[in-house]
Amino acid sequence: MTITTHLWSLPRSSVPVVGTSDRYPVRRIYCVGRNYLDHIREMEEGDERDDPFFFQKPTDAVVQDGGSVPYPPHTSDLQFEGELVVAIGTEGSAIPVERAWSYVFGLAAGIDLTRRDQQKLSRDRAHPWEAGKSFDHSAPCGPIAPVTEVAVPFDGMLRLLVNGEERQNTALSLMIWNVPEIISHLSHSYHLMPGDLVYTGTPAGVAPVLPGDTVRVEITSLPSLAVTISEGARHASE
Template sequence: MTADTTEYVIAPAPQASLAVADSKARFPIRRVFCVGRNYAAHAREMGKDPDREPPFFFTKPADAVVAAEGTVPYPPLTENLHHEIELVVALGKGGRNVSPAQALDLVWGYAVGVDLTRRDLQDVAKKMSRPWDWSKAFDASGPSGPLHPVSRIGHPEKGAIWLKVNGEERQVGDLDELIWPVADVIAYISESVELQAGDVIFTGTPAGVGALLPGDKVTAGVDGVGEIAFKVGQRG
């Protein structure tokens, strides 16, 4: 293999990555896609029709995905930080116009993640028909647990997905309630962009999203995948 001799005018940023369960190796993150309102009950609580309309997406920077452990910082510019528990999918292969029947062949592994949302900023963006970036794509907005390879756990298609704050249950649902299952989500994204190895997908959240306060302790999990636990930091 030829060494990369490219010269850069500034030092390249470190490669964003996710831990892999029971391994020293890490999974390099290329892009992060997030599915909006992919559980019917959550769509209703957000005031939307949960019928199976085409899915919509937003993105996060790769380095917004951080380890869901220790303390996750409370972000600036918000007084209403919300939790959204999600099944996270990591792709080990890419493709364009992938069929749902072939889509799961692209998956390398799964993790438990939380899409943190500055809800007050999102509400303003919605009212003004502006992008959601400032509400969704901030630093450390995607705390996630380690990836579990498909070779070990298979493809989780049903099972509880839940989140608690200070021991109190906030969100609970089942993976079989996804309006657009993982295979369909992958296929749909591949119609718009060519997926690549290293792409990560947050697949949507069940009902019960709510506010987090500094000092809150978050525990969450997906049956068959794993559990995470972290504390919310103090406002800067």
């Protein structure tokens, strides 16, 4: 009999669950693009309501609340995007909108960190967005509040602050595609599983951050998320 062994074991990213000692193991990270009209206009991408589109980040891009994000290489324009994060708790595909909330385990505050110069270059060349979006430490996520234990913030607010100064402030109701619609659309392209995180898009107000900056996201009814940008390899060598 041949016994198969793995050459090495890889740690699995996880996020704490509010009110318990449990942790939510992360399987995949999906992100929704162009989901607030004011951000679409801010990026000079028109006024159209398109079908939602998605990109992914690596699982190990998760950074915990209170963590440090090294300034990444290959950019001089690292920008924040504060977002509501949905944690999937039930397996499913082709999910009807009216049943989508039953697939949600919990909600959290998140940040979609973006190498904006790389994203714009990819867009102009009609290349995929990976260079701008899918890099190390690019998906900070706060503690997950189970929907059974927290008031779901349908009409809540999202605020992002840099060094205590407010940079983003929006009503979650202004999302072009709401959470059930996002889950339904996503589940028609991917088989969703427990462990999937869905970042639901950002409003206007995005801007660069530098080493030493602290970025904080606050969402109604949810635990806040704060991370600090630290010196990366490029900055440390300058």
